[in-house]
Amino acid sequence: MLNSTLVGRIEVTPDLLILQVKPDAGVPTFVPGQYVALGLPGSAARVEGSKDEQEAPAPDKIIKRAYSIGSSPVQRDYLEFYIAVVPDGSLTPRLAALRPGDRLFSQPKVTGTFTLDGVGDDRNLVLVSTGTGLAPFMSMIRTPGTWSPTRQITIVHGVRYPSDFAYADELASYSEGGRKFTYLPIASRAAEEFTGRKGRIQKLFESGEIAPDPTTDSVFLCGNPAMIEDMEKHLTNTGFVVHSKKTPGNLHIEKYW
Ligand SMILES: Cc1cc2nc3c(=O)[nH]c(=O)nc-3n(C[C@H](O)[C@H](O)[C@H](O)COP(=O)(O)OP(=O)(O)OC[C@H]3O[C@@H](n4cnc5c(N)ncnc54)[C@H](O)[C@@H]3O)c2cc1C
Structure with missing residues (x-):
């Protein structure tokens, strides 16, 4: 289920992270503007300093949320994400606790229509x-x-x-x-x-x-x-x-x- 590895982690501030994620199956095909779901199990540790979440998830449940891809599809080494840590959020305090080499889920199928498809080159x-x-x-x-x-x-x-x-x-x-x-x-x-x-x-x-x-x-x-x-x-x-x-x-x- 955890099909990807964190290969880079840049702290813009303690609450704003750039995460670089390498899917085992390689970087999927996508167009700029699309997103994928990232996920971690409820049992994953929350970053120090986060607040309690409203309801603790089941330990084996994968918590998934959508994230826009920040890297270009021409860059084939990893997918980059820019993520705000929501202190009482379910997933982001867990993502923030990850270090390079740690495993996580990334959805193999990329989705989204917030793209330049259909926007003329002259615009x-x-x-x-x-x-x-x-x-x-x-x-x-x-x-x-x-x-x-x-x-x-x-x-x-x-x-x-x-x-x-x-x-x-x-x-x-x-x-x-x-x-x-x-x-x-x-x-x-x-x-x-x-x-x-x-x-x-x-x-x-x-x-x-x-x-x-x-x-x-x-x-x-x-x-x-x-x-x-x-x-x-x-x-x-x-x-x-x-x-x-x-x-x-x-x-x-x-x-x-
Ligand atoms: C299509 C799509 C693309 C997205 N791409 C990104 C992305 O690239 N980067 C990103 O950080 N988030 C992105 N999000 C938001 C992301 O999916 C999660 O909602 C967010 O990370 C909070 O997850 P959580 O489980 O920690 O919090 P939850 O427990 O789900 O709490 C949700 C609450 O967190 C707050 N929140 C959600 N997103 C943000 C945010 N970005 N900044 C500050 N507060 C927020 C809101 O109050 C929201 O009601 C995207 C959402 C959608 C629908």
């Missing part, structure tokens, strides 16, 4: 995330096919504290070499002396600092449901249409809870 991408909602966008921009020469790519990453800006150096590096790329990190609880952008993501859109055009741009929203609900209202009022399989649109949404 600009505005990729908006809170917290670990950045993961699917890392997979997209790490994949060469996303970089069509005619498109502008903007990544907006909203976090609470500046220490939560995972992947900041890598993201800043995409602006080099004449690429049409903008990285807009914004922290809602930054200290007075912080010189970067402060506030909530919504502010960047309401002030007009970012003003996507529904005729040329596709917007992707991922992460915290409160940000997504606010942004969905704002963007549908400015002409965007929520995408679904039945009715293709230019506003793509992935809520994490």
Whole structure:
């Protein structure tokens, strides 16, 4: 049942982890933006400092949750995930206790429709995330096919504290070499002396600092449901249409809870 090995563990902060997972069967086929379930048995240890969960699971039950893949499908060594530890959560305090070499479950079948499939190469991408909602966008921009020469790519990453800006150096590096790329990190609880952008993501859109055009741009929203609900209202009022399989649109949404 435990069909994968943790091969890398990076602590962005004690509550934000980048986990690299190698499935025994090899990295499955997927497209950027998709997700898999990870799992551990109820008997797995919880990380030190976590809170009690509401109900203790049966020791032999595999607790499974969905996680967006952050690595590119062209990278075949492991699947990367960016995971927030929910202190009283069922799975994440157990994932946080894992160390390289430890075993876990990863679902062999990859799923999800939060992808660039059907989005024309000529459309600009505005990729908006809170917290670990950045993961699917890392997979997209790490994949060469996303970089069509005619498109502008903007990544907006909203976090609470500046220490939560995972992947900041890598993201800043995409602006080099004449690429049409903008990285807009914004922290809602930054200290007075912080010189970067402060506030909530919504502010960047309401002030007009970012003003996507529904005729040329596709917007992707991922992460915290409160940000997504606010942004969905704002963007549908400015002409965007929520995408679904039945009715293709230019506003793509992935809520994490
Ligand atoms: C399609 C999809 C993709 C997802 N991808 C990711 C991902 O890449 N990274 C990731 O960290 N989570 C992701 N999630 C959320 C993930 O599936 C779990 O819900 C989360 O890890 C909490 O699991 P848990 O068992 O520890 O908590 P549970 O005991 O299940 O408690 C759930 C509660 O935790 C809180 N919560 C859930 N997710 C987060 C989060 N990311 N940040 C802060 N609080 C949260 C909410 O209050 C939620 O009600 C995704 C969810 C979906 C539906």
